[in-house]
Amino acid sequence: MNRVAAFQRFQRFHGFHRFHRLHKSINRSIHTSNARHGFLREFFGLDSAETGDRPTEKNRFGMMEDSPIPEIRKRAEFIKSHALCPVTNKPIRFTCPKSGVPTHHDEAAWKSDKKYWEEQKWRQLKESNMYDVDLRSGRDFPELDFPGPTMDDQMVNLLNWDTYFYTRNYTSMDSEFQLAVATKMLTYPLTMAAVLDQYSPYNLKPRGPLTLEGLKSAAALRYTLFPEKKNGPSWQADRPMRFFIVGARMESQLPWHAWCQLAFLFPKTKIELVFIGPEAYWDRKEKVYKRIENNISERVNENLILTYYTSYFHTLHNSGDFMPYDPYLDAFFLFHPGLGSPESKADWLKSVPGFLESKCPIYVTGFHRDDMLQDWNWVHDNFKEEMDILIEPTENAFKSTKWEFNDSNPQEIYQLNQQLFAFRGKRHHITT
Amino acid sequence: MAKSILSRGNKYRNPNGTFTAAAIRARQPFAARNAVVGLGLLSFCGFCYLWAYQSFTPDDFGDVPIPPLDEEQINKLKEKRT
Numbered sequence: 001m002n003r004v005a006a007f008q009r010f011q012r013f014h015g016f017h018r019f020h021r022l023h024k025s026i027n028r029s030i031h032t033s034n035a036r037h038g039f040l041r042e043f044f045g046l047d048s049a050e051t052g053d054r055p056t057e058k059n060r061f062g063m064m065e066d067s068p069i070p071e072i073r074k075r076a077e078f079i080k081s082h083a084l085c086p087v088t089n090k091p092i093r094f095t096c097p098k099s100g101v102p103t104h105h106d107e108a109a110w111k112s113d114k115k116y117w118e119e120q121k122w123r124q125l126k127e128s129n130m131y132d133v134d135l136r137s138g139r140d141f142p143e144l145d146f147p148g149p150t151m152d153d154q155m156v157n158l159l160n161w162d163t164y165f166y167t168r169n170y171t172s173m174d175s176e177f178q179l180a181v182a183t184k185m186l187t188y189p190l191t192m193a194a195v196l197d198q199y200s201p202y203n204l205k206p207r208g209p210l211t212l213e214g215l216k217s218a219a220a221l222r223y224t225l226f227p228e229k230k231n232g233p234s235w236q237a238d239r240p241m242r243f244f245i246v247g248a249r250m251e252s253q254l255p256w257h258a259w260c261q262l263a264f265l266f267p268k269t270k271i272e273l274v275f276i277g278p279e280a281y282w283d284r285k286e287k288v289y290k291r292i293e294n295n296i297s298e299r300v301n302e303n304l305i306l307t308y309y310t311s312y313f314h315t316l317h318n319s320g321d322f323m324p325y326d327p328y329l330d331a332f333f334l335f336h337p338g339l340g341s342p343e344s345k346a347d348w349l350k351s352v353p354g355f356l357e358s359k360c361p362i363y364v365t366g367f368h369r370d371d372m373l374q375d376w377n378w379v380h381d382n383f384k385e386e387m388d389i390l391i392e393p394t395e396n397a398f399k400s401t402k403w404e405f406n407d408s409n410p411q412e413i414y415q416l417n418q419q420l421f422a423f424r425g426k427r428h429h430i431t432t
Numbered sequence: 433m434a435k436s437i438l439s440r441g442n443k444y445r446n447p448n449g450t451f452t453a454a455a456i457r458a459r460q461p462f463a464a465r466n467a468v469v470g471l472g473l474l475s476f477c478g479f480c481y482l483w484a485y486q487s488f489t490p491d492d493f494g495d496v497p498i499p500p501l502d503e504e505q506i507n508k509l510k511e512k513r514t
Contacts (some may be wrong), residue, residue: 159461166458172443174453 099125189262214390240270325358340378356425
């Protein structure tokens with residue numbers, strides 16, 4: 001599969017520009033129902049909370065090709081014209097009635113596909129299909145109504161999505177449809193917050209994936225993020241913390257208020273998010289990725305700055321734009337970079353030495369287990385001697401719960417930021 | 433629809449006052465430990481109350497010897513009372 005082309009198609013269909021529109025159309029009208037209920041029924045909690053257009057399997061599930069939404073019909077056509085059946089290797093003509101997604105050449109191939117039935121792929125395809133319909137259904141999206149700054153005495157629990165939403169007082173997300181909408185948007189900032197926070201869900205080995213070296217790196221960052229003095233400034237006042245998001249694509253489309261949720265979790269520290277890569281700058285008015293001459297900085301609020309560079313990391317690193325690096329202030333985040341994928345290997349080979357040289361932690365996510373292992377193996381093949389492992393491959397606690405599938409191979413099913421690992425340039429101890 | 437007191441201004445309660453599914457999921461990882469701690473506290477308090485009750489029930493002083501009084505002293509005491 002051509003990773004770049006696949007991702008471009010993915011963005012056209014799933015991009016965050018859709019969320020911008022949704023967020024504007026949020027109707028804050030409070031649910032008003034005129035129905036009168038019996039006092040006793042209500043007292044014993046026998047009535048469920050009924051709202052007008054609640055997404056359910058019944059009203060969201062349908063065959064992709066018969067969908068009333070033109071975008072989804074087009075997508076079904078694209079699958080039929082580009083994807084190949086995994087059993088017969090012929091073009092796809094048959095739509096799986098269980099998932100509603102075109103998956104095989106004919107019914108015989110569909111029935112005989114052992115892997116499909118053993119791994120129950122149709123369940124995830126079905127969910128993916130329903131979530132896409134739900135996003136285009138035009139219902140109210142109260143789950144995109146994000147909370148404001150964290151109060152001083154408010155403890156946020158970052159164990160998983162449910163505890164995070166509960167302790168930050170988001171709207172109550174009772175169905176997986178609502179979770180899919182909110183987690184897809186918040187997976188980038190929360191994946192970052194979960195590794196950085198002092199109550200991180202990743203435990204030290206052997207109880208979790210975090211190695212001792214990983215704890216050292218995280219401790220250095222936490223020293224800056226959570227200053228000892230209650231209300232005083234952090235030890236550093238001369239510059240904000242920098243989190244480099246290298247190879248940014250979807251992340252750069254993410255609206256400001258989603259990144260604010262990251263800053264709200266670290267209210268005492270100034271944070272600068274640096275987006276680097278050819279697709280790092282998304283022009284919000286023209287809705288295209290733009291190349292820019294110099295960097296652009298946007299100040300969101302007192303604590304958060306977003307900076308964009310559209311050159312490759314290695315050119316900026318070699319010209320010394322980001323010097324000096326400081327492991328107490330800087331970290332790298334690569335969201336599904338495809339380090340080991342054939343299309344982008346060569347560019348990463350130039351950039352990764354720069355990451356390692358900085359001695360700052362590098363956190364990498366992957367779409368699914370195989371995608372992440374490809375990157376993991378590539379890093380080991382090329383830089384085994386020069387790096388320490390910080391987090392061993394693990395499932396990300398803050399992955400997007402929305403299932404997605406690849407248009408040119410519907411059986412390749414994934415979630416954004418599903419897997420996570422981390423490494424760092426080795427520090428050589430001087431011994432006498 | 434009339435709202436229960438419990439659900440007023442609380443996003444994680446249904447209009448009838450019960451917990452929403454999201455609230456139940458968020459509390460689930462802590463539910464077992466919290467139940468054990470809660471039961472422990474409750475049984476400790478209950479034990480204290482029971483022990484106090486049984487230890488302060490009126491004692492029987494029947495076996496305490498009382499020195500005998502003669503008529504005069506009894507009359508004096510009675511006068512004081514009235």
